Amino acid sequence: MSDAYHELLDATIRHLETLKASGVRYISLSPEAIASLNGSRQRRSVSARRPAPAVAPQRVAAAPAPPAAPVAAPKTAQPDPVPAAVATASPALPSLGPEAKAAAFADLRERVLACIRCPHLASSRKNVVFGVGNIDAELMFVGEAPGADEDEQGEPFVGKAGQLLTKIIQAMNLTRERVYIANILKCRPDTPGQTTGNRKPTPQEMQTCIPFLHEQIDLIRPKVLVALGSTAVEGLLGKTAGITRLRGTWQTYRGIPLMPTYHPAYLLRNQAPAEKRKVWEDMLQVMERLGMPISEKQRRYFLSASAS
Ligand code: URA
Secondary structure, three states: OOHHHHHHHHHHHHHHHHHHHOOOOEEOEOHHHHHHHHHHHHHHHHHHOOOOOOOOHHHOOEOOOOOOOOEEOOOOOOOOOOOHHHHOOHHHOOOOOHHHHHHHHHHHHHHHHOOOOOHHHHHHOOOOOOOEEOOOOOEEEEEOOOOHHHHHHOOOOOOHHHHHHHHHHHHOOOOOOOOEEEEOOOOOOOOOOOOOOOOOOOHHHHHHHHHHHHHHHHHHOOOEEEEEOHHHHHHHHOOOOOHHHHOOOOEEEOOEEEEEEOOHHHHHHOOOHHHHHHHHHHHHHHHHHOOOOOOHHHHOHHHOHHHO
16 A cells, blocks of 8 residues: 555544544444445455455444434544545544534643653653644644753743744744644653753654644644754655755645745754745745735845844
8 A cells, every 4th residue: 555545544543533532432424435435345355355344334324314323433543444535535524623622632732741652751851842822723833852941841942943933933923822833752852961952853752752743733734834844844744855955845744735944943053144034935935825914024024134
């Protein structure tokens, strides 16, 4: 099966788990999806040379027939592969109502705060850094991992790089409260024997933690994602092409437009106005994509001497 198929399958499973976590026990399926599910299972069983249990029709509702007989949400994350008809429908799965969404988010937060999947990070962290902002945000920023300040305060992007990110957000006429900000890793990467300094998350740590970010994105459903730096790009897109090549070029994360740009920490290390301007140009593209008004002053921000 292709990577795209597995991505869609993962997305569908995550969405079903999110629904389940928020109290949803049943979903309706169209007659076409049911037929496709049954057909797929039969096809698989033929190729596997064993009898296939068909989806139990009495547990399935042929929407829109009222009352909707339900399909139980999966008990675990191990369902059989979802056929294309369901998998491709993933982006169109119904969004949660405000209360169910808030409950699902609170449930996710609780699970993240209690996570000990990386024992070395669970024992070295002061706080888990879940994420901050508006869970209905149209724009979501994704960074790498908490640093010392974030670990101390339990909030992403509050240190020097975070202050610069806040300025960028404000220059877009937005606030931290209107957008959502999260990281690939929810714990600060430990630096044994050191009291200062940061390190890049390991591939193993990223793989372990990324399902939480996927769930956050699934729930928030932003219109645009901004990946800050190469680790965020790698975590979300699996691309290691290098941020210098990718920045400023629209990418797609499961149907959501994603703009890679430099991490604000890079801008602090490299103060060249030309680099700041690149990030600003990326943000102008984001604003355009979101249909935000852009003033002449904003357009010329980094052309004026004062901004450099
Ligand atoms: N850098 C990041 O990538 N994330 C933070 O939260 C802080 C600094």
